[in-house]
Amino acid sequence: MNAFFAVVARDLRLAFRRKAEVLSGLFFFVVVAALFPLAIGPEAVTLRHIGPGVLWVGALLASMLTLPRLFENDWRDGSLEHLVLSPHPLGLLVLGKILAHWLVSGLPLVALAPLLGLQFDLPSDALGMLALSLLLGTPVLSCIGAIGAALTLGVRGGGVLIALLVLPLFVPVLVFGAGAVEALSSGLGAQAHVSILLAMLLPAVFFSPWACSAALRIALE
Amino acid sequence: MTMRWFYYAAPQTFYGLAGRLWPWLAALALALTLAGLWVGFALAPADAQQGEGYRIIFVHVPVSWMSMVIYLAMAFWAVLGLTFNTRLSGMMTRALAPTGAMFAFLSLWTGALWGKPMWGTWWVWDARLTSELILFFLYLGYIALTSAIDDVRRADRAGALIAIVGAINVPIIYFSVKWWNTLHQGASVSLTRSPSMAQLMLWGMLLMALAMWVYTLAIVCYRVRTLIIERERHTDWVQALPEVAGAKA
Amino acid sequence: MRWESWSEFWFMGGYGLYVWGSMGMTALLLLLEMVQARLAHGRALALARAEKALENS
Numbered sequence: 108m109n110a111f112f113a114v115v116a117r118d119l120r121l122a123f124r125r126k127a128e129v130l131s132g133l134f135f136f137v138v139v140a141a142l143f144p145l146a147i148g149p150e151a152v153t154l155r156h157i158g159p160g161v162l163w164v165g166a167l168l169a170s171m172l173t174l175p176r177l178f179e180n181d182w183r184d185g186s187l188e189h190l191v192l193s194p195h196p197l198g199l200l201v202l203g204k205i206l207a208h209w210l211v212s213g214l215p216l217v218a219l220a221p222l223l224g225l226q227f228d229l230p231s232d233a234l235g236m237l238a239l240s241l242l243l244g245t246p247v248l249s250c251i252g253a254i255g256a257a258l259t260l261g262v263r264g265g266g267v268l269i270a271l272l273v274l275p276l277f278v279p280v281l282v283f284g285a286g287a288v289e290a291l292s293s294g295l296g297a298q299a300h301v302s303i304l305l306a307m308l309l310p311a312v313f314f315s316p317w318a319c320s321a322a323l324r325i326a327l328e
Numbered sequence: 329m330t331m332r333w334f335y336y337a338a339p340q341t342f343y344g345l346a347g348r349l350w351p352w353l354a355a356l357a358l359a360l361t362l363a364g365l366w367v368g369f370a371l372a373p374a375d376a377q378q379g380e381g382y383r384i385i386f387v388h389v390p391v392s393w394m395s396m397v398i399y400l401a402m403a404f405w406a407v408l409g410l411t412f413n414t415r416l417s418g419m420m421t422r423a424l425a426p427t428g429a430m431f432a433f434l435s436l437w438t439g440a441l442w443g444k445p446m447w448g449t450w451w452v453w454d455a456r457l458t459s460e461l462i463l464f465f466l467y468l469g470y471i472a473l474t475s476a477i478d479d480v481r482r483a484d485r486a487g488a489l490i491a492i493v494g495a496i497n498v499p500i501i502y503f504s505v506k507w508w509n510t511l512h513q514g515a516s517v518s519l520t521r522s523p524s525m526a527q528l529m530l531w532g533m534l535l536m537a538l539a540m541w542v543y544t545l546a547i548v549c550y551r552v553r554t555l556i557i558e559r560e561r562h563t564d565w566v567q568a569l570p571e572v573a574g575a576k577a
Numbered sequence: 578m579r580w581e582s583w584s585e586f587w588f589m590g591g592y593g594l595y596v597w598g599s600m601g602m603t604a605l606l607l608l609l610e611m612v613q614a615r616l617a618h619g620r621a622l623a624l625a626r627a628e629k630a631l632e633n634s
Binding site (some may be wrong): 388555557 | 581586592602611624629
């Protein structure tokens with residue numbers, strides 16, 4: 108368990124030393140959210156309609172942008188091999204890295220989204236559900252994305268390749284995440300959506316470190 | 329019994345077996361295709377609602393089935409490959425992927441061509457078509473990943489992992505797309521509601537489906553032989569093959 | 578036989594474009610796939626022969 112927290116702390120420290128990398132993901136989210144009204148038009152009715160979807164897709168893409176760095180830097184300087192060879196279960200260490208990644212790249216999106224939601228004239232209950240759905244969904248995105256990052260370690264065209272691998276797998280999270288806000292707005296209630304998001308979160312947290320470990324071993328041998 | 333399977337798991341033995349098999353499979357596929365087309369186009373009656381246009385199902389349904397069956401087969405060989413670490417399993421998965429991707433594309437193409445006259449639009453976001461689209465993306469992802477990695481063994485194993493992860497997610501994706509579709513009151517007509525099946529229609533579809541399945545077996549046998557030559561070309565037995573050593577085969 | 582004439586067959590009750598567009602694309606892609614497989618096999622054999630030449634030199 109100490110090893111787990113050590114990994115989380117280390118990754119967080121490294122991320123804070125590289126603030127630019129972290130902030131660029133957030134700025135991307137902000138910019139993308141602004142692009143859609145520019146493309147579609149400023150009518151509040153339309154924006155309210157597309158807002159949840161746009162913000163969810165923006166958050167999804169922003170969290171995906173930072174995935175290549177999850178294992179890349181450690182791999183470059185050799186510390187990844189140390190992690191793999193260490194006596195601690197690799198899955199636990201990988202989970203630590205995923206948690207750190209989410210704390211730095213996912214959680215800020217959860218905080219930012221309601222602010223951007225104001226640009227789409229979303230009511231406050233929708234903003235709340237948006238934040239909640241992202242809170243439950245972005246960890247799943249980090250978990251699934253990590254598998255893609257591990258598989259493509261050091262491979263040419265890494266970022267786009269990760270996107271191609273991982274975006275189809277993101278679809279269920281997107282459907283239920285954005286759908287939760289939509290359901291709430293239309294009065295149907297989002298309990299089912301939230302339950303399903305939770306139901307996806309737990310297996311993702313258990314399954315992903317195991318799959319990532321396998322992927323890292325494949326990449327490193 | 330298991331010893332026989334592992335015997336054929338050696339590339340050298342499989343090469344010979346596949347070499348003998350594929351021509352027969354190809355001939356069988358051709359025969360089944362001709363039979364299926366005959367039943368589908370010469371014998372089967374027109375549909376009450378869709379007229380002659382329904383005949384697209386004689387390719388649409390078979391290619392859709394195959395796109396899903398092939399992905400499952402890929403996942404099967406992927407599991408086998410990661411468990412037993414046999415080289416052949418990786419080759420089987422790789423050989424299946426292009427055909428699967430092709431069938432997935434054809435499913436979308438024929439689906440669009442079926443949808444246009446029936447429901448007025450080239451694309452309909454119904455659950456099945458959308459899931460098929462995502463399946464197509466999964467195929468593309470596998471092909472992109474295995475092409476991008478230079479080391480063959482690593483590419484095989486990475487591809488196997490993504491194929492398995494994809495296969496596990498397919499039911500989840502399908503469920504979520506179905507949910508999404510019903511929620512948004514998408515196309516209330518669905519391509520799954522096929523015309524009431526006259527016997528002949530069913531037979532035509534089954535024959536074509538069988539034809540495509542046998543075709544897939546043939547082309548996979550052929551492709552695996554190509555992969556074996558590529559990967560094992562340093563070995564004595566490949567160098568000794570008549571098509572390599574002797575005059576042009 | 579269902580069809581009175583060849584032109585009726587091609588017309589396919591008005592759905593000709595869609596039916597033959599489907600059948601045609603299917604046939605085309607299957608053919609392309611077979612051709613591609615054949616070419617790839619030829620390339621693999623050429624590679625193997627080159628390997629032999631390398632060994633012998």
